[in-house]
Amino acid sequence: MMIQQAMQALENVMLDSVASDVKTLHDASRHILEAGGKRVRPRLMLLTYLACGGTAVENVLSAAAAVELVHTASVVHDDINDHGVVRRGRPSVNALWGRTFALLTGDFLFTKVYELMAPYKDLNVILSEATVALVEGETLQASAVKENNFSRQVYYDIISRKTAALFRSAAHMGAALAGAGEATIEALRLYGFNVGLAFQIIDDVLDLTADSEQLGKTSGIDLQQGRGYAVAYAGNGETKTQAAVAEQPTDPLTAIKAKMLSRKAIEEAYTQANMLRAAAVASLDVLPESPYKDALVDLARLVVERDH
């Protein structure tokens, strides 16, 4: 099965998994899944599997679907907490069905992760650790916003957990399912982790620089939440910026945005993302040459170079 066929099959696995006679859960789950999304996590898993010599990609689809559902569940819950009304170019579940059903739809997607992972035995602990980390990362972020306590270290701790841990688990599972040895698994975990960090840094930058239509989600929210600000800090490392911004009494959104653009913090964020990308690609040296290895190199590049 080629990767494009596998990615199409993945869509069906996900849609089948959320079938329910409870209409709201069925409809809301399909609504968010059919909106698409980049599917970067399952793609990373499938490519890792193939690049490690795996030949039965159909055996990986449920795990790949599980990873994407973890992400999707977190997105649905995130839109409740952030009051996001647009997601993947559509009204968010929260906007269409309201908070109660959005909360339950997110729970439903989380529970479907269990079902999808049930056949994988030993890999369950890998994904569960990543899912715990994701929730911890979201919580650290909400706390940092509430306490206005951002630093570069806090920012990296947040994105390591809320994003990079899931990328890492996807790479781990792909490699493990292909029967890779420990050293290869460890190298690919590092690839996934660094790609995940780069992905989130670019996500936060795009939240500042792109408009909602381009992003397919409500932009500026992450900034309001303080994430974007964290990028500024991660980007230039000057605590003065934090102090300066905190002193801005009016229109903090514009102030932060201007501050970031003027300080070329965004270019610095790109520099960091590209360093992480290079580190990720270097980890792939353990793999033999193959079109799938090339595709993993491409994926790391696209994560940084995308415009939405």
Place this chain on the structure above:
Amino acid sequence: MMIQQAMQALENVMLDSVASDVKTLHDASRHILEAGGKRVRPRLMLLTYLACGGTAVENVLSAAAAVELVHTASVVHDDINDHGVVRRGRPSVNALWGRTFALLTGDFLFTKVYELMAPYKDLNVILSEATVALVEGETLQASAVKENNFSRQVYYDIISRKTAALFRSAAHMGAALAGAGEATIEALRLYGFNVGLAFQIIDDVLDLTADSEQLGKTSGIDLQQGRGYAVAYAGNGETKTQAAVAEQPTDPLTAIKAKMLSRKAIEEAYTQANMLRAAAVASLDVLPESPYKDALVDLARLVVERDH
């Protein structure tokens, strides 16, 4: 290990499992767990295990903890949707930490269920099915409230999924871990299911008749949600009640409560709960006599006879 020792050990397994360096998750999880609760689901699982001849109760503790965490997660999310401010005699997580952190704490507890269940391989699918059913039941309930579309059938569908399915899975896992055969597992699943139905019916009745202090949670919420009303319908089977209540334009809470009490619907609910209890106890005939079998009979009785 005696059952009381096992139940104490269970507390430690649960508390250990929610340890996190993310302070809010750590504190909020301990807050809701240390508040206690009846622990009826893990108790049912441990007793089932022992009654089926299991002798290594320490091997069951993580699964029992997982079942209780599924319930606890749903309670934390339920208090967001129902605006519950008191739970287990304490301020709810929602009341103390706010909606965002309550949502994340519930997610955290759900993700810890994965971790706890990781060692159990084939049993994962049993618990995941029950967890899916729980979320479906909560959603059906929210839909029924929203659409004012309750009937006895809808009520039983709701409580079958949101409560009885988890009790059934607890009995199933206890029996399976003790090495019971298919027929015994099936009988104990039925025991769990019927005890779960009786438990929820009594829960809904107590929500009408007991005060908040007695219940340890905000009372009347379930009634406002329409659940309590569903009990009325389940209790007396008269569609007229539904119509009559719907016609009450003022103070519907008091009106429903008065209507139920006057029609002796509560006594009828107890009759149903006792029938379910008898059916549950009859299922235990497959088991040899033992103190644990007696304890399962007692548990079914206490579920109906409790006052909170």
